[in-house]
Amino acid sequence: MNAEDLFDQIRKKQSFLCVGLDADEDKIPSHLFKYDDPVFEFNKAIIDATHDLVVAYKPNLAFYEAMGTKGIISLEKTNAYIQENFPEIIMIADAKRGDIGNTARMYARSVFEQFGFDAVTLSPYMGKDSIDPFFEYKDKWVVLLGVTSNSGAEDFQLANTDTGRPFFMEVIDKGSKWADENQLMFVAGATRPEMLKEIRQVIPNHFLLVPGVGAQGGNLEDVAANGINSQCGLLVNSSRAIIYAGNNEHFAQEARISAHDLQDKMKAILLEHNLLD
Amino acid sequence: MNAEDLFDQIRKKQSFLCVGLDADEDKIPSHLFKYDDPVFEFNKAIIDATHDLVVAYKPNLAFYEAMGTKGIISLEKTNAYIQENFPEIIMIADAKRGDIGNTARMYARSVFEQFGFDAVTLSPYMGKDSIDPFFEYKDKWVVLLGVTSNSGAEDFQLANTDTGRPFFMEVIDKGSKWADENQLMFVAGATRPEMLKEIRQVIPNHFLLVPGVGAQGGNLEDVAANGINSQCGLLVNSSRAIIYAGNNEHFAQEARISAHDLQDKMKAILLEHNLLD
DSSP: OOHHHHHHHHHHHTOOEEEOOOOOTTTSOGGGGGSSOHHHHHHHHHHHHHGGGOSEEOOBHHHHHTTTHHHHHHHHHHHHHHHHHOTTSEEEEEEEEOOOHHHHHHHHIIIIIISOOSEEEEOOTTOGGGTHHHHTSTTOEEEEEEEOSSGGGGTTTTSBBTTSSBHHHHHHHHHTTTSOTTTEEEEEOTTOHHHHHHHHHHOSSSEEEEOOBSTTOBOHHHHHHHHOBTTBOEEEEESHHHHTSOOSTTHHHHHHHHHHHHHHHHHHHHHHTTOOO | OOHHHHHHHHHHHTOOEEEEOOOOTTTSOGGGGGSSOHHHHHHHHHHHHHGGGOSEEEOBHHHHHTTTHHHHHHHHHHHHHHHHHOTTSEEEEEEEEOOOHHHHHHHHIIIIIISOOSEEEEOOTTOGGGTHHHHTSTTOEEEEEEEOSSGGGGTTTTSBBTTSSBHHHHHHHHHTTTSOTTTEEEEEOTTOHHHHHHHHHHOSSSEEEEOOBSTTOBOHHHHHHHHOBTTBOEEEEEOHHHHTSOOSTTHHHHHHHHHHHHHHHHHHHHHHTTOOO
């Protein structure tokens, strides 16, 4: 899937929503524990209730790794379920990996071949040769960390380089030359919408994956006002505010209501920017 | 285990060697495929042949994740084998993780509780709140990326900040205030030994995990000349040059010869610096 295909799906669904499938055994509804694989059943219910409202799902691998082997199996089943039933939806591995070339090749094999993800978040710290092996998969995406939504972003990402720009902007500027918008997106946190405008001056065309709307306090309208482009160019993620909207037997319906609320706002934004037919 | 305990083990074994257990199904000897779990058998043979020469083993998680669930099982068995038979040896998860607080807690649970590692490599890009959850495990170590051994280190780590120092030095300076040398080490690549001397001016006491000796071209004597301190302060890693020293039925003995060669040089270095009794 390239950027044009993604924009087509955004227009068709009138949504640029990504839902973070961060299933946590300590938070999912208790009635699910009657099943053999409560985490998969949780994900499946969330997917069934939201698939027509979203263009991407983003499991964070940490949540599955924390459960050991059974968590990995839950993730494999989740991905297989999405691929089989909703093949148009982009599956993003939120992994934030980054390692030397021969190791990066192994991570690429893991996320793209073993798990069948369409995209993976990567950390830029180790530079180009830690990212290149992922670009060898021509139909897959790299989502490189730019500026993140957490307070710790101030420690290094926002520190100034000797060019006078913050460090994350060097990452975005240099990184954007490694691949075009059909293979590369950047993470830009919703909690710093003013920076989205500056980012758009450097990369007008690349998609941005925007976490931080919802539990982390970011605002959708501010994100759109500063970050939208002529192909939308935004995937806005919400995890906890959607998947934990409810915690009883009606959790999936409550997740749908929460997702629908965001999708309604996204539709209005797309209309406002003349991006729907 | 704190820094003093680690130094005791270094003196006892006359070694500061860490062996990278990066088992790759495409590289391990073919006769191992008669076993149910060739990767575990490979690791077990390497461990049996080298445990008295090393103070740490460092599996890179990418290699296990690339094999899917069976790789995770091979890793769990490898860790259990080391814990049961050689509990004094530090097990380092080479994971290079880094994510927001609630996710970092999941990664910490995965590496420290599910897998039982003693230490984990982390990427600094997302700042202090992405590292803090790991420090809550008081008897475990964080190994923060400083300057890495690959060419891509030049892209961002070696870029200058507005203080005139390279970016990685800001990471080491700021990061070193997050925990003392009993919970925190830094990665500093062997391929840039001149930088070890500068690093030692900022952090005289923290241990450095030094990759890049062997296949990547780093030199042990240069590393020691620039990086050793009064508690040794170095864990020098070699992966491919040891575990793939041979690739027939004698691979474990050849791994031992290669490890022994490095340990002999380490003993000479420790003697030269009056660090052995």
